[in-house]
Amino acid sequence: MPELKDRLRADLTTAMEGRDELRTATLRMVLAAVTAEEVSGKEARELSDEEVQTVLRREAKKRREAAEAFGGAGRADQAEREKAEEGVLATYLPAQLEDADLTALVADVITTTGAAGMKDMGKVMGAVQGRVAGRAEGGRVAAEVRRQLG
Incomplete structure (x- = not known):
């Protein structure tokens, strides 16, 4: 169990x-x-x-x-x-990522994937969501990805 x-x-x-x-x-x-x-x-x-x-x-x-x-x-x-x-x-969920940590993680994924603009948002989102693993809400992640790609 x-x-x-x-x-x-x-x-x-x-x-x-x-x-x-x-x-x-x-x-x-x-x-x-x-x-x-x-x-x-x-x-x-x-x-x-x-x-x-x-x-x-x-x-x-x-x-x-x-x-x-x-x-x-x-x-x-x-x-x-x-x-x-x-x-x-x-109290039963993992601690949420700080904004600075999320920003760094998204920047790292953008660099790793070679994303060049909003057309690559899906690719970046998929990679970030895998690394975030529930420690940040999807809307928050999407907003940060949009900010960095836009």
């Missing part, structure tokens, strides 16, 4: 015992998403740690987008709740 999924379950138990409502609700939600992913498709399977992290990233992105939507609609209390849930999920 994947270690990350075990850790999520153990932390859920701890949160329930400590009566931490936010952490309990967030971990239940993410474990439900993991289970749904496991049973989707033609046959049930066990997710690897990398696949569980993919589910965590997707759920964190949902929380971030919901917080922005609630904030824009003037519902600050709900926006804060979504941000807090995203914070709980972030």
Whole structure:
């Protein structure tokens, strides 16, 4: 069984015992998403740690987008709740790359691939995404690649 999924379950138990409502609700939600992913498709399977992290990233992105939507609609209390849930999920994800590190990584890939303009963006994006491995959001990476190629 994947270690990350075990850790999520153990932390859920701890949160329930400590009566931490936010952490309990967030971990239940993410474990439900993991289970749904496991049973989707033609046959049930066990997710690897990398696949569980993919589910965590997707759920964190949902929380971030919901917080922005609630904030824009003037519902600050709900926006804060979504941000807090995203914070709980972030503790299970690898640290995000700093802007300077991302800039250097993109510059290195552009040099390595010999990219010469926006026509090579797909080639650069593919190479960068492989090296970033979930440590930077796709939109952030794309913006940096566009900036350097443009």
